[in-house]
Structure formats: C-alpha cells, structure tokens
Amino acid sequence: MLSKKTKYGIKALTYLAGLHDREPVQIAEIAKHENISQKFLESILLTLRRNGFLGSKKGKGGGYYLIKEPHDIPMTAIMRILEGPIAMVPCVSLNFYEKCDDCPDETTCPVHNLMLKVRDSALKIYRNTTLADLLYKDT
Amino acid sequence: MLSKKTKYGIKALTYLAGLHDREPVQIAEIAKHENISQKFLESILLTLRRNGFLGSKKGKGGGYYLIKEPHDIPMTAIMRILEGPIAMVPCVSLNFYEKCDDCPDETTCPVHNLMLKVRDSALKIYRNTTLADLLYKDT
DNA sequence: TTACTACCCTATAGTTTTAGTAGATTTTTA
C-alpha cells in the first residue's frame, strides 16, 4: 500500500508543476486545494526540500516552489524519497538492499525471483514517468 | 512491502508443490525447512485451507497438503488472500475498490493514473505466474 | 486410551503511520 505521505507528496508536487510560474506557494494553499492536513503536508514538503526537489522562502509572499523542471524529475526519485524501496522485498531492492533472515539462497527462493520481476516492471514505469507526465490527464 | 505472512505462505505452498506426492506434511516440518515461526505459519496455513488451497488431516500422519494442481494456482489468488489488494491504492483496486476521501475526481488524479499503470504491470505478472512456475529456479 | 496433530482464541510487544501541539526562526512590511 502506498502511504498517504507519498500520495500527498506526489499531489503537492503535481500541483506545483501545474502552475504557470515558479513563484512560492504557501503550504495552506496546497493543503486546501488537495484536501490534505496542513501540518502533515508541512513535514512532507520539508523532506522534499531537504532532498532537492523544492525551494522555500519564509515571510510574506513565501512558500514552496519547484527547483527542477518537472520533466527532469522521474518518479523513481520521488518514490524512493517518500515511500522508500520500490521493491516489495528488501532482497530485490536496488537502493535499499538487505538480506533475508530466512532464505539460505536467494537464487533459488521463489519469492525472490517472483518479486524481482514485479520490481522490474514497476521500475520500468517509474523510470519512464516524470512529474511532467502526471500533468496530462489522459494516456 | 510484502508482509512476512505472504512471503511465508508462498514459501510453504512452493514447498508442498515441490514434493513428489500429496501426502500430508506437518506444520513443524514446513516451518523448520523454511525457517518460519511455527505458530505464525499455523495461522497462515489455516487461512490457505479455508480459502481452498490446502486440505488438512488431523492426528498421526496428519498435516497439510495441496488440493489443486500447482499450475492451476495463479499468483493473483495467493496474493489477494494473503496480502490483500494488488493495487497500491484502493481507488485502482479491482477486488478491493474504495474511493479516496480526498480526490474529487479519479480520472484527473495523478496518483490514480500512475498507480493504474503500476497495478496493470503487476497484475500481468501475477496472472501469468502459477505456483508451478515458482518451482523452476531459472527464467 | 494414548499419542499425535490440526484447530481455535487470546494476548502482546513492537513498529509504522498519521497526524496534532507548541513554539522558534526568518523575512517582509508598516
């Protein structure tokens, strides 16, 4: 299951990407527009800023704004920051690899091999989708 | 993330499918062979039995055994029983559909459309993979 | 009848998720 953190984060990023300019947008505006708890969103935007997706400005006229171009932000990056591993099992994760406690041999593990396929197919989609792609409703 | 429940369930099913006959196998034997907490496995096998995957026999020489042929058990069925929805968001789930609280319109929701693709790709794999396929190490 | 084994119910420690509360800090404006 996708966490609300990730869901809200994607929605917020998409909202920012859909605006005409890159002027700062207040948390409150995003939260209201996307029906998100403002305080929760606050922490999400903060981690997005810390990871180089967003810039921020304090004081009047302040807020958050996109730092990169939407078509330069692949979903892989967003997912890994907000959701964590894309793989469903740590032993098939590229960026969050971890060995299983059970499982003497990964190469013969049925779960491992199945989840490897699932990861690859998801990865393919996330890699080929950028924030800009999310703006166009159809397809 | 895949729950250990699902992981253990798949391993147990694969173990049973790999045996020559369909004689009852004790929980303890499966648990030991797959390094699984016996008590936890107990409840997993129970739900697999209740959902028509396994048969059981009590008393001496008792245990669990496969009821169907491995190539007649698609991964979709196993996943849905043990893990729940295959979709990462309820609003794109075929069997566990639920509307989002936020989100006025699904068709324009960026998360919805992205997760629809992810679900489809995962579904394709699970549908085309049966328990029998998990037995063969390579591919 | 005795040993064996699945069945069933309950409890619980631990973790993760999803926030809420309270205030500090920085910037702009009057």
Added chain:
DNA sequence: TAAAAATCTACTAAAACTATAGGGTAGTAA
C-alpha cells in the same frame, strides 16, 4: 523598531498493523 507572515523544528500520541507466543480443544490413528 515592531508586527505580521510564513517556514522550520521538536515533541507527543492515537491508531492501526505486524509478527509472534501461549494454552487449550478436538479429531484421528495406532
């Protein structure tokens, strides 16, 4: 300089979920 506007930070907490353990029941075979 003071007030207002906004982000930033830390702490807390309820709720849900996960993984497991314990102990008793009931059916089956020798």
